[in-house]
Amino acid sequence: MRPDLLQNLATRIAERERAGLLRRARTLDAADGMRVTISGRDLLNFCSNDYLGLARDPRIIKALRNAANECGVSSTAAHLVCGHYREHARLEEVLCEWTGREAALLFSSGWLANLGAMQALLDRHCTCVQDKLNHASLLDAAQLAGAALKRYPHNDTEGAARQLENAGENPALLATDGVFSMGGDIAPLRELASLCKREGATLMVDDAHGLGVLGGRGAGSVNAAGLSQEDVPVLMATLGKSLGCMGAFVAGSRALIEGLTQFARTFVYTTAMPPALAAAACEAVRIAREEDWRRDKLRALIARFREGAAQLGLPLMDSATAIQPIVLGDAEHAVAASRTLEDGGFLVTAIRPPTVPAGKARLRITLSAAHGASDVDRLLEALAQLPRHAIA
Ligand SMILES: Cc1ncc(COP(=O)(O)O)c(C=O)c1O
Structure with missing residues (x-):
């Protein structure tokens, strides 16, 4: 009998769900600069690609x-x-x-x-x-x-x-x-x-x-x-x-x-x-x-984040750009860390396979000229609270 295409798809979805790799879009109710509202909760966004802070200029x-x-x-x-x-x-x-x-x-x-x-x-x-x-x-x-x-x-x-x-x-x-x-x-x-x-x-x-x-x-x-x-x-x-x-x-x-x-x-x-x-x-x-000041500010925020993260012993990648991922390994750890950050008021989506190789799931933290130094400091404080076993 000819295999049913929708049934094949359902099987693949079930496999992905079992592996904890199902993806879901989050619905933003509002956004104001780097502040977003999701399900009634205000979050500071650290995962957009709006590196210069122009999306709402x-x-x-x-x-x-x-x-x-x-x-x-x-x-x-x-x-x-x-x-x-x-x-x-x-x-x-x-x-x-x-x-x-x-x-x-x-x-x-x-x-x-x-x-x-x-x-x-x-x-x-x-x-x-x-x-x-x-x-x-x-x-x-x-x-x-x-x-x-x-x-x-x-x-x-x-x-x-x-x-x-x-x-x-x-x-x-x-x-x-x-x-x-x-x-x-x-x-x-x-x-x-x-x-x-x-x-x-x-x-x-x-x-x-x-x-x-x-x-x-x-x-x-x-x-x-x-x-x-x-x-x-x-x-x-x-x-x-x-x-x-x-x-x-x-x-x-x-x-x-x-x-x-x-x-x-x-x-x-x-x-x-x-x-x-x-x-x-x-x-x-x-x-x-x-507006070169946007790049200057972004560079300063990147340096601040990297310095703070290094002091915390976080596994930084070799990146001098606005993308500052923290590789956590297991998809499960990355999802748990993302949830903990969200409970603390930060939006940092976990990136899992197949977007990244197996065993390289991560928090893809991105910085923007629309962030302030205090936003970065708050994120660092929240990262410091993550359970160490999730990071090591
Ligand atoms: C390196 C790279 N190329 C291409 C794309 C696709 O661009 P777009 O989102 O405009 O389709 C993306 C991101 O989404 C990207 O990161």
């Missing part, structure tokens, strides 16, 4: 409102039909200026940008070499594009070199997160760029967590590494993290962007992001570039 909200009054809510069509407004064109220009790229193309999310870029660039004759801790969207995109996906140990340039050698004469894309989403550490971008140059491979960097936070004027991890468009021909970043908006873009040469415009199916066959959102993102970029 009144200037960005005003830009969204004004543009919505002018252009409405929906773009009503794909970019190539009649959904491409002057707000989108302006945002693409601004993103090019910021990242030092010739051209840029907007996508409705980071997932769609990675998928579109890889489907346009790769086919079954190509090899895609990737860090094994890359974001799921990069790993899945290479497979969905039909390329041979070859992973290398985390941040291991020699491992990447071996995979490229094994690929022989195949056209090859090497893709890495700029800042790793679950560890906060930065990829060895200069080494990877030299490797790609030597091996004739194309380098793609997903800077979802670096843009706005690292580099001169927040231009990202690639800028911080002093790499040009020639070194990193495919640069992708999102608008939904440090910029506090939603959406993403790929930037690079005019030839790359023309190729994506023609062949990136997740660009061609989808409704363009609302023009009002593009106007909001434009304002967010302006603020992110101009």
Whole structure:
């Protein structure tokens, strides 16, 4: 008899539940900066990606409102039909200026940008070499594009070199997160760029967590590494993290962007992001570039947190960015720690497999320029109260 697909799904859900790995969305009733309300309880949020504290900036909200009054809510069509407004064109220009790229193309999310870029660039004759801790969207995109996906140990340039050698004469894309989403550490971008140059491979960097936070004027991890468009021909970043908006873009040469415009199916066959959102993102970029104090404040909070956590003997990761995970090992421990923190008034979601490798469940603590020093101190006090066996 033919197996029932919904029954298969139910079996997998039951397995996940037995392993304590079931996921549930929490409903936020209200949010005000880093303060959120869930089920009537006020919590201090330490797990959003709003690293610069822009998600509720009144200037960005005003830009969204004004543009919505002018252009409405929906773009009503794909970019190539009649959904491409002057707000989108302006945002693409601004993103090019910021990242030092010739051209840029907007996508409705980071997932769609990675998928579109890889489907346009790769086919079954190509090899895609990737860090094994890359974001799921990069790993899945290479497979969905039909390329041979070859992973290398985390941040291991020699491992990447071996995979490229094994690929022989195949056209090859090497893709890495700029800042790793679950560890906060930065990829060895200069080494990877030299490797790609030597091996004739194309380098793609997903800077979802670096843009706005690292580099001169927040231009990202690639800028911080002093790499040009020639070194990193495919640069992708999102608008939904440090910029506090939603959406993403790929930037690079005019030839790359023309190729994506023609062949990136997740660009061609989808409704363009609302023009009002593009106007909001434009304002967010302006603020992110101009207000260095946000990065300075974030850096000071990161240093304060790391110093305090080290004094408490917490197992910090090697991260200089806003992502400061504390690996607790068992999923059960991570969930228990997250619950205890919540009882104390903090929202820090536990990150469990398969998002992170088995045995590496963690509290993914994120800091933001919207936090105050006293918020960080309070979090440290709460972390100090966690049972030691959960941490060791
Ligand atoms: C490194 C990385 N790339 C891509 C994405 C996907 O971006 P989006 O949330 O805009 O789909 C994320 C996060 O969600 C990410 O962390």
